[in-house]
Amino acid sequence: MKLFKPLLLLTFSLIIGSVSAQDMHYTMYNMSPLTMNPALSGAFSGTVRLGGIYRNQAFSVSNARSYSTPSFYADAPIIRGFRKQDWVGVGISFLSDKSGFLKLETTRAALSASYHLGLNKAGTSVLTIGFQAGSTTRKITQPDPQDNNYVAIAASEIFPTSVGGGGAGGIGDPTLNANDRMLGNYAAGLLFRTLINDDSRFELGVAAANIPLTKRNNYAFVPTGTGLTRPLLIAAHTKYEMPINEKFSIAPTAFFQMEGSAMEILFQGWGGYQLNEDFKLNFGLGYRFGDALNVLVGADYKDLRVGLAYDITLSSLSDANNYSGGVEIGAWYIIKKYKKPVVKPKVLCPRF
Numbered sequence: 065m066k067l068f069k070p071l072l073l074l075t076f077s078l079i080i081g082s083v084s085a086q087d088m089h090y091t092m093y094n095m096s097p098l099t100m101n102p103a104l105s106g107a108f109s110g111t112v113r114l115g116g117i118y119r120n121q122a123f124s125v126s127n128a129r130s131y132s133t134p135s136f137y138a139d140a141p142i143i144r145g146f147r148k149q150d151w152v153g154v155g156i157s158f159l160s161d162k163s164g165f166l167k168l169e170t171t172r173a174a175l176s177a178s179y180h181l182g183l184n185k186a187g188t189s190v191l192t193i194g195f196q197a198g199s200t201t202r203k204i205t206q207p208d209p210q211d212n213n214y215v216a217i218a219a220s221e222i223f224p225t226s227v228g229g230g231g232a233g234g235i236g237d238p239t240l241n242a243n244d245r246m247l248g249n250y251a252a253g254l255l256f257r258t259l260i261n262d263d264s265r266f267e268l269g270v271a272a273a274n275i276p277l278t279k280r281n282n283y284a285f286v287p288t289g290t291g292l293t294r295p296l297l298i299a300a301h302t303k304y305e306m307p308i309n310e311k312f313s314i315a316p317t318a319f320f321q322m323e324g325s326a327m328e329i330l331f332q333g334w335g336g337y338q339l340n341e342d343f344k345l346n347f348g349l350g351y352r353f354g355d356a357l358n359v360l361v362g363a364d365y366k367d368l369r370v371g372l373a374y375d376i377t378l379s380s381l382s383d384a385n386n387y388s389g390g391v392e393i394g395a396w397y398i399i400k401k402y403k404k405p406v407v408k409p410k411v412l413c414p415r416f
Contacts, residue, residue, distance in 0.1 A: 089328055090119055090133070091350065091358050091373040093301065093319045095394035098137045098157040100301060100319075101271040102176040103194030103255035106141035106153015110367065110398035114138050121375070121390030131390075135159040139176070149182025153194075172249060174198025183258075192255040196273075200247040247294060250275040264306040273297040274323070295324035311338050315348075329353040334360065342366050355379050356389040367398040 090096050096117045097104035116136040139155030154177050161170040178194035253271030260266055274294045299321040307313045315334040321327070332350030339345060343365050350358030356378055362371035375389030 089321075090117060090135075090392060090394075091330070091352070091375055091390070092117060092360070092371050092392050092394050093330070094303065094317065095369075095371050095392075095396065096135050096137070098139060098155045098174070098176055098196070099135055099159060100299060101194065101253040101255060101269045102155070102196035102251050103178050103192040103253035103269060103271070105139045105155035105176045105178040105194055106151065106180065107178070107190075107192060107255065107257070108141075108398060110141075111401045112138060112140045112399040113396055114399070115394070115396030117392060117394035119390055119392045131161070131163045133159065133161045141180070145179060145181070147182065149185060149187045151180050153178040153180060153192075157198075168202070168204050170200060170202050172198060172200045174249060174251075176251075178255075189258040190256070192253075192257075194253045194255070194271075196249075196251040196253075198249045200249045202247070248277065249273070250277045260306070265304070267301075267303045269302070270298075270300045273299070297321060297323040312336065313338070330358070332358060332360065336364075346371070367400060368395070369397075370395040 090099070093100050095115065097107070097115075115138075116134065118135075119131075119133040121131045135158065137155060137157040139153060141151045141153045143152050145151050155175070157172075157174050157176070159170075159172045162168070163170075174196050175198060176194060176196040178192050180190050180192045183189040183191055251271060251273035252275065253269060255267070255269040257265065257267045274297050276293070276296075299319070301317070301319045303315060303317040305313065305315040313336040315336070317332045317334065319328075319330045319332075330350055330352045332348055334346055334348035337345045337347075344363065346360070346362040346364065348358075348360040350360060352358065352375070356375040359374045359376065360371070361373075362369065371392075371394045373392040373394075375391070377389035
């Protein structure tokens with residue numbers, strides 16, 4: 065409890081500032097744990113967790129061709145660590161993002177591993193370090209030059225000026241390399257989780273992605289050497305779950321990420337209502353600074369969790385998308401297979 069208040073103050077002091085929305089993001093970030101922080105691999109009670117999330121945005125904008133981002137993952141705590149209260153987790157994740165007029169496709173596959181260090185014998189406080197390694201492939205589909213939107217949209221999508229320096233010519237420039245671009249992708253993260261009491265839980269994590277461990281870091285579809293390299297992505301997240309009474313619970317959460325000049329900050333407040341022992345309804349509201357209001361609903365049934373989010377655009381983009389910022393649906397299922405204890409029979413001598 066002594067650590068809780070300082071950590072909570074530190075968390076929310078980190079998540080203060082201005083924001084400019086990013087194209088690739090999830091409103092229900094907690095439903096995509098392995099893309100948020102590799103330290104979340106195996107951070108659950110069970111045998112295997114299987115999950116996925118799908119996001120579609122800008123579907124209401126004429127000629128935008130929308131932005132869709134599906135992601136799938138599986139993770140598990142596999143073996144005990146060096147001590148009884150420690151364990152090792154592993155995970156695999158896959159993400160695909162298709163963006164806009166040029167159908168810019170980003171595909172990422174990654175493997176992650178984590179070590180969960182129990183800070184006390186009861187296992188109520190755990191510090192985790194995680195690492196993730198994978199590859200990212202980016203490619204574009206050249207549109208028909210006769211399309212009226214060709215010149216207007218294409219340049220901003222191939223050459224994002226917010227990412228690094230460099231620069232490039234316009235569409236049709238001979239320096240444009242439309243072949244697939246493959247990048248090495250590495251991430252690391254820290255995670256702290258603790259039980260405040262029997263029913264309240266606190267979580268705080270921080271992660272860094274796009275760590276340049278290899279030279280394969282040229283971001284744009286231009287020859288290597290232009291200086292347009294992938295910037296480091298820094299993310300932080302926190303969650304506090306607590307009951308109000310036997311039926312109601314609340315879970316305020318926050319998420320921050322920054323990549324180059326782009327920054328994203330989300331605050332969300334979830335509420336829960338326990339209908340019976342197996343079924344719980346979840347609902348809430350959130351806000352992505354400078355962008356959208358999040359409407360959140362979901363449910364827990366035994367070891368299955370599902371969620372649905374709808375973004376109502378509040379920025380100037382509302383004039384183009386009619387306030388329809390995006391929709392997400394996500395789910396995970398935790399498989400629990402425990403070994404039955406082997407009880408050795410004992411011969412009891414009867415008393416006379």
